[in-house]
Amino acid sequence: MSIRHLGSLGLLLGVLHLATIASAVGASRPQPNLDTRLLVGDVARADSGAATAWAGLDVRLGAGWHTYWRSPGDAGAPPEFDWSGSRNVAEVTVEWPAPRRFSEQDIDTFGYDEHVMFPLRVQLRDRAAPAHLTLKAVLFVCSIICTQQETQLEADIPAMSRQPNDQALIDEWRQSVPRATAVGLSISALRIDRQPKPELRLEARATPPLRAPDVFIDGSDAVSGGRAQVSRISDGEVTISVPLQGLDQAGPRQRLRVTLVDGDRSIEATLPVDADVVARPGAAASRTGAASIWTILAVALLGGFILNFMPCVFPVLSLKLVSLIEHDPAHAPSPRPAFLATAAGIVASFVTLAIVLSALKAAGAQVGWGLQFQQPAFLIPMILVLAAFGANLLGLFEIKLPWWIAGRLSGATGRRTVAGHTINGFVMTLLATPCSAPFVGTAVAFALSQAAPQILLVFATLGIGMAAPYLLLAAAPRLARLFPRPGRWMLKLRAVAALAMIATALWLLTVLADISGTVTATVLAAALLVTGLILAALRFPLRRALAGAGLAVPIGLALIAATHVTQPPGVSQSTAIDWQPLVPADIAAEVRSGHTVFVDIGASWCVTCKVNETFVIDSAAVRSRLASDVIAVRADWTSPSDAIASYLRSFDRYGLPFNVVFGPGAPSGIVLPELLTPQIVLDAINTASTIPQPENDKS
Template sequence: MSIRRLGLGALLLAALHLIPIMAAAAGPPHKAEVDTRLLIGEVAQIGGGSTEAWAGLDVRLGSGWHTYWRSAGDAGAPPDFDWSGSRNVADVTIEWPAPRRFTEQDIDTFGYDEHVLFPLRVRLQDKTAPAHLALKAVLFVCSVICTQQEAQLAADIPASTRQPNDQAQIDAWRHLVPRETSPGLSITALRLDRQAKPQLLLDVQASPLLVAPDVFIDGHDAISGGRVRVNRRSDGGLRFTVPVLGLDQAGPIDRLRVTLVDGDRSIEATLPVSAADTAPATAPATAMPHAAAASIWTILGIALLGGFILNFMPCVFPVLSLKLVSLVDHAPDRSASPRSAFLATAAGIIASFVTLAVVLSAMKAAGAQVGWGLQFQQPVFLVAMIIV
């Protein structure tokens, strides 16, 4: 009877885990509000007989949601664009409007909230023929939770430039893309200081004065800029000191891009980086396979240690002690061997987690916004767990 009650309790807990997950997947608080569309602008002749067109990926986000810049920062991921389904398109260049910094519990990320339009410079293969622009965009958006949104978009680019287009909207966002020059804003000195910790030193002249400046650093997926410190120089300019995070993990790189943003004003500069600036103490190339194998064994050892420690948690250890007591009190002459019960317990644990994985995978494949741990953000689930 006690085994049956334990089984029913396990089923109840599994149900309590799944019900709020399904509610989270369908409920408005956790559904990402993302609307994307492709805008088509003008078609123009450029030097060398080539033809280019302007387009824009327009992204509108619900209140409280944000997406990421080309460098996401401490978390998140930049957008991913796939143009492979396009026709009569030689290449597409993405322009990135100036980002803003989002800070949550000492975690800094860089991106956009509410509305952003990415200007797209489209170079055509045949200037006399229309083109078809097809985009598979993967956007990572965050609010209380983070989700991955995939959009399949397509638009036709006409051969004629006289048709109505969305160039005015595209141009408005192009003005927010940082350039190497900006009226009233200039970078007078830029260098990388590699003493105790890598930091970027940036001297700036601004007229009118900067109001709420911020500096962003990118050039490698592992690199980002920390929070800026600003000091006034004797010549009236400003000295920005920015920690460079992840430089030692990036390996050899050629340059860093530095973006200064102050409201609607922005400017971008490129800093060449020598091998001495980024050379951490690394093993030679011939030793990498052995190092990779050693790291895998390290990961497996830490995972095993974590599982061992888990057995001493208050939610697990009492259950183990009860099982051991029942094993000690086992009388072979009066009851069956406990081996089958232990095997059934192990099989039940594995089957429960496989079932959870299958259900979650099926829900994500169907387009639901779901992830493990969302149930702990649901008051109904927490109340049910307290009752249990």
């Protein structure tokens, strides 16, 4: 055999030896004992036609293996989910249980070891049909080595989930998902300190006290948090600081998500990346999760009471006066039942609103305070009811609205007056909800971020607050004697009340014209006008009917003309203010350039917005400032707008009016109260316009 052949044989033997070694190493390399299941739970129905089903991705790993959270930390990658093969599925939302920290020298990763279940909220397209869930998941798992594991799972979601399912196990894991509130755990303050080094400072209260707290930060790809450092623990209170990296690279209006974990307890809060102030109690309670449910209920009670004095209630003030004064001692010697019935109607109206909002939220629809005024299906019936109220108070017909409705409901008992007061309270509350009030926004924001039971509880408390004057009168009926006795003067009161009802109907007609067009509003106005004239002709002598027509026709023509007048976008009563459209990216760019921006969001159905605009924004001092060195931005939420709704939600707001001022001194914005004064606006503009002085320049 030649040397050449001997060399070839040696090379071949070497390759075979290396292959054998590689095979042995591969065979000995640890592999994850991955076991995944797709579990199915209950199906929650909604009256709107949609339904939400619960499912769970159950992941079991071998001992010593872990997978990753939605933010993996310094290494690794989050799970990837592909639901594209599913049927009758509109959307799948993954809920993330609280993670733990894995530390290897200076590298920290976040995730789960050995076993985790991801609860899945499955939004169905058709509640009456079964659904099929198809999942292609990519999981990154690590031990001594890291590997990528792919799995494909399928599960059927029946139309009726009566058979046994895994909902109990899914609910058990849902308890470990951080929420805005937690039993025995709250975040009392949250801020970002930029000097001397950027860090997040968190203050929390816990009962029992925290043992080994940890903090995880995500929400911005540019920002990451270091290891939490506990600086103080005493009497259930703890202060934690977390170093921040990449804060300067974060975009404006981005929000950090902060998750505090201590064993099996966890809580979550958010704050803007440019926040540099302590979260204020009350104003940001829902944002930080600091407020307990009892605090929110107290806020809701106070807000509901204040709602009685807001401009939104002025259009229905006549209904309140009539319900308070028009009491017949011969029919009911004590006014207490009438007061209690009115209070019950107010609370029932809030409860109804809570039920509707809960159903819409479960269906994935846009929810907010006063949004029913964006819907013609609500406006048209309310216009008809108000017109009927006004015509009845003018004596055009004898059916006592709304007492005839109550009579249908309680004809057997004959207590039409009491039931009528209930309907009165119900209707006047619906008309009083287009605008927010101090403390109402905080309570509503908290409620709409929670589940249906919390929404119902908070809204019922708002109703009790608004019904407080009637409950007080029911508790002390002698106070009713302070009102003057019925007499001929009540005819004038009825006339004033009738004009108020008709004026409210005209206002809603203009809102309807903004939403559905002038043709719809004109046709409805003409129909109501003709009906009123016919009733007047049948009820009164010809001369009085013609006199009424002479008054009603100009009013109707003025209304029709008003519905044809449309205000150009971006133009207010003061042409000196150059209003710009709402574009969040443009606002952020202007603030980065050192400009001050004033944002005003209103709607034609928001009475408080109109009051603020007329007496504050259009006042000489504010108008002059907005027309000089401030960029004025305005948005109209008369009709539904997902962009405006999303912008409001970024401030944890769900209703109007809404005003915020940005500037070099307030890059995250100064949110103004619902009721404005010129001084409040000017002070906010001055604060936002002040360029912050560097720390080393301060004396």
